[in-house]
Amino acid sequence: MQTAFNASQASTDFSGLWIPLVTPFDQGQVDRAALKRLVAHYRSSGIAGLVVCGSTGEAAALDKDEQLQTLHTVMNEAPGLPVVMGLSGYHLGQTAARIKALGALGLAGILLPAPSYIRPSQAGLIEWFTALADVSAVPVILYDIPYRTGSRLDLETILALADHPRIQALKDCGGDPAKTQALIEDGRLQVLAGEDANIFSTVAQGGRGAIAAAAHLHTARFVEVMRRIRAGDLAGAQALWAPLQPLIEGLFDEPNPGPLKALLAERGLLRNELRSPMTRASAALVERLQRLDALAA
Template sequence: MPTPQTQNFSGLWLPLVTPFAQHEVDHIALKRLVRHYRASGISGLVVCGSTGEAAALNDEEQLAVLHTVLAEAGGLPVVMGVSGYHLGKTAARIQALGVLNIAGILLPAPSYIRPSQAGLIEWFSSLADVSAAPVILYDIPYRTGSQIDLATLLALADHPRITALKDCGGDPVKTQALIADGRLQVLAGEDANIFSTLAQGGHGAIAAAAHVHTARFVAVLRRIRAGDLAGADTLWQPLLPLITGLFAEPNPGPLKALMAQQGLLSNELRSPMTRASMALAEHLQQLDARMG
């Protein structure tokens, strides 16, 4: 097993979109995005997650995206999303990433298989065993089909490589229990739950909506961490309609529509992902304008 590294996953992490142009990854726009966000106060970037349309990228494209982001990150920590359902292939991919200077691996349950809780422990433990970087568990049952039970997460917290959780589990009781246990850094994965998770003692968030009004999201987290809940809530409440709008249709369609309106990228996704409807894109533009 590789020697454990330490990485603080607190604060706001941005699950970076993957820009496309003419059906190919737009590395020029990707570089521009990294430069745009690296001085925004975020704690780090997550590449090749669901917001990054990783499922639509082949292995070579994913690696190229990672290299581009690492080259432009300027020392900002970068986490790599790794998903799969073949244990041996996924392990080999994680081992290959070990030579790169990444801050962590974001690792969901295997999709489609729906293993038992014992199988989930074997999956995550086996992959953490071969990872040179710390592992962030990704609990997102509506994408993987597998619910990771609290007892399973607490058992995995004993692994020296498993240090954090991206929490999209939809169970506030489980979230609070993991925060109280304290061994995993709990990161809100559902953007609408950022305030509640942080106010209960969570460590941070991986938030797609923070591609826009990033400084406000950063300020919300910092005020909560400082104990200024009232000040944080004043900043937070205007964000809620925008967050709702950004997830009114499948992510990252609405997000890319708004970012395209801001000149950050082209409004292009890979099939079967589709662009946001015109009505939603106009609504998002109005919400964004109200934010100032």
Template structure:
């Protein structure tokens, strides 16, 4: 096992968990290229591909690798993080070894879904997969998708691993978030868009934010202002965004987001079953909220 932490790997700033566009059931690589070109010079820290917003669960392994290849070719030099989920340790370890050869900035790794292991099992899961990885690992704490909480003590134990460097925090536990920030070994990236301001004010390092597909430069500016201590200016930009952010998650993500991106002409409004398009009423409400942000 590698014994030195990736001290030079910085995950601070704004990361976009990129949606996967479809065209009549197939991955739409032309639109994917256009999306990457649209975001690559917006001031973001990088892109996350094949996360939950990217509908990775609906993509085959081959499709996931093809999506990654398209993104990396379209944005050379821009850091890319790859989502990797599973519940079979051996298969997931084999996959992480393949991904480690592809020039990624990191792997985004959640707890195994469906199994609901004990905390000792989670330590084994993340430790063995981090041991197998050639690149840094970002923990993904999202109990409402995996069915299991990663407790604070478990996270602090995992923070000692040389390749576990950051966490996408969707745990919904403000005290745990505060404790991780205070500990300082894991870079805390907010994964709940509505909590970005509060997390960053407390010392969080950045965000992986689906809503940042929209008004991306504004999101970047908000993070920069918070980090510079200009909280009043940051809040003036942040406050008008909150109704739109709330609306984007009032139906399952990324349906509402794709509806707005389609209205902007960036993609087709298409998802893979069992994910569904946003309702017409919500799509119209989001359009009105989006237009209010200037």
């Protein structure tokens, strides 16, 4: 049974560009100084907000205390900038308890994927997301990313969940353009591109924005591409978008965020360090990305 909900007190406009922050490390520990540098670098860049502890943030390699410390550091360094917290799990009670605890922190939303490893039915997925949305004090962004969770959210499942007043958006990594278009046309959820290569097409079709790892780089260009699309200047947007496409492709040729961290380290924003089993990008890929990065500038 859904708890009482005041939409005016828990509604977020997720339009625009959201950056899923990497988590910097220094000799195995979360590098809070570098994290503060990152927030300072992005907070006035025109982005809509930040996502903490997403897959790009290596959240699975952080313990719960580190996740909370990372969240608090980001929120303290970006007053007034909306922050979304990624939260995954496969134990319903524990996940619900964490969502309740996060509800008092002033978050703009919770980014919530299907439970990994379990591979429940579509009915089970509806039960999962409904139970967690019921206890959330902030809006929920559904995270449809079957290649990480092992569970695909069918169109009918997402449409059923769209009736829940707290479920307000979708990070779309589902890999189904027809489903994306149907959800945009339905209009109840704010559809956000989750695959960076799909930003242009998603926004041009009426999607509301994107949560994009590649936008750590050339952030202002990503923001301007989306602004021009919304203004109807598709030709201008395409001219800015075209140089970004090879870089975006290259950034995901090896597991994210290894390639991204290599380029951010070159910019002096963090150390090129990841937590096992994530590894640094290969020297050959970094060399190629350096060329693509320069061409995108």
